[in-house]
Amino acid sequence: MKRGDLSNLAWGAALLVLAALLPLTGDGYLISLGVTIAMYTVLATSWALFSGPTHYISLATAAFFGVGTYVTGAGIDHLPYWTLLPIAAVVGGVLAALVGLATLRLSGVYFVIFTLGLAEMTRQVVTWYQNKTGHKGTYVLTDLTDNDIYWQLVALAGLVFLIGWAVGRSRLGFALRIIGDDEDVARHVGINTALSKVALFIVSGAVAAVVGAIIAPRYVYIEPSTAFTPMLSFQVVIMALLGGTGRLWGPLVGVIPFTLLWEAISSSFPNQTTLLLGLSFLAIVYLLPGGFVGLWDRVKHRSARRRALA
Secondary structure (H helix, E strand, O other): OOHHHHHHHHHHHHHHHHHHOHHHHOOHHHHHHHHHHHHHHHHHHHHHHHHHHHOOOOOOHHHHHHHHHHHHHHHOOOOOHHHHHHHHHHHHHHHHHHHHHHHOOOOOHHHHHHHHHHHHHHHHHHHHHHHHHOOOOEEOOOOOOHHHHHHHHHHHHHHHHHHHHHHHOOHHHHHHHHHHHOHHHHHHOOOOHHHHHHHHHHHHHHHHHHHHHHHHHHHOEEOHHHHOOHHHHHHHHHHHHHHOOOOOOHHHHHHHHHHHHHHHHHHHOHHHHHHHHHHHHHHHHHHOOOHHHHHHHHHHHHHHHHHHHO
16 A cells, blocks of 8 residues: 555544544534535535546435435334444445446436436335325434434445545546546446446445435434435535545535535525525536536646746
């Protein structure tokens, strides 16, 4: 292992430990905000693990997240809470595998439309089932506090960063980068493009499902409209693109400012949140391509050129 890799791991571990100290402040608002930031950090980073190198824009996050919440909702009265998290990972991974095998031969707008439709279809199926059985929603009653949920999400974030770090240095990561540059070239050089994409899509889906399972006790009462909201998918995409998918830590750089801005706007102008979402997406695409990471790389490149010419 290179010295630079060890340094990056050490810095990452130190930041995680520092983040884990937040509940010790005892500030309820800060802890609540921390839960939101930690949740979106995990979701945006796991989304970027797949969509970053492949350039496939997935809007299926809400489907996997919602499935995870319902795993906890359906199982909390029958199984210990800690067994529900791996179950959610398996269910999310299986769903992602099925979706990936069926759709990852699609590309461009067709893949985007299908993944958006998947979340809506899943929501409608759950709604139909609950209406048929006479249940409009599901209560999730546990002894877990926001502190417990926050620490679980921070630990999961550490695991996701570790997975991303390992994938980025593996043959799979190299294959996905070639696929993102030119999928036809990847096929011609012998890369199994379908298997490579499905493998990382499974990781992304499993992580999103675990996040849903962890967050479910915070909702107390879950119903399809909240568990499978398409707003979640769009927010994850915007946060990841705002930070930039060119670096593993890029989504985190987008999550923090966007979450703070979203909190301020939604509390002051609750009816304009959808408008904010649309404007944010347009601004990122036209004004900040590559996100903050891309901007930082361009600044460094210009500085290096100036030094070379001086």
